Amino acid sequence: MSMTSEQQAALEKLAGRALSEDEVAAIEPLLLIRNDVAIADIISVGRTKTQDAQVGIGTILTTMKPNGGAFLDAITELGKTNRDVYWGMDIIQRGVFNPGLAGARAFLNDLKVALPQFADDLDKIKMLADQPDPIHYNEVSNALNKAEGRETLV
Incomplete structure (x- = not known):
């Protein structure tokens, strides 16, 4: 048939x-x-569907391993000249960065452009909010x- x-x-x-x-x-x-x-x-x-997820420094270190520390150093340095990155780092430090939000996903995409060496790792952070649907x-x-x-x- x-x-x-x-x-x-x-x-x-x-x-x-x-x-x-x-x-x-x-x-x-x-x-x-x-x-x-x-x-x-x-x-x-x-x-998949996107859901809320809470990301902090520990999540970044484990998800982006072995690049987590280098990434945190890079965005700290970038935050010295980019205020959006500076304040984004504050949210990460408090452990409440939510890659399930559209604005947070856009922020991660911007970081992929600014820090292309971490592009694959940043996708892993976005995937923390992706659940099977x-x-x-x-x-x-x-x-x-x-x-x-x-x-x-x-």
């Missing part, structure tokens, strides 16, 4: 993106047996039932 355009559109709407050819190929046999749990797993790969199989069931013209519970 091939996936219908309605089924594919319903799954793509849930995923918030187009399905790859590999995903379509993996999902098609699952549609036959309506393994909505496995379908949800496939379309959930890589989905799987699609529940009930959402898959409802979307496919609607696409197939069946009644749904929701």
Whole structure:
């Protein structure tokens, strides 16, 4: 059984993106047996949501190891001429820097430009606020039932 355009559109709407050819190929046999749990797993790969996280000096030292100390030294030096970095360091020292906030993520992106040697480490700090965001199989069931013209519970 091939996936219908309605089924594919319903799954793509849930995923918030187009399905790859590999995903379509993996999902098609699952549609036959309506393994909505496995379908949800496939379309959930890589989905994340940003949540609050608290970052301080200890988190930076452990997350950016072995570069944490050098990074802290570099932003302390940069803070001497950049007041945003200076006050950002204050938030880090108090342990309340939140990479889940849009402004904090923008700050980290700015630091990646100013201190490119720490770009990969700064991405690790951002990832502290990224949590998996799987699609529940009930959402898959409802979307496919609607696409197939069946009644749904929701």
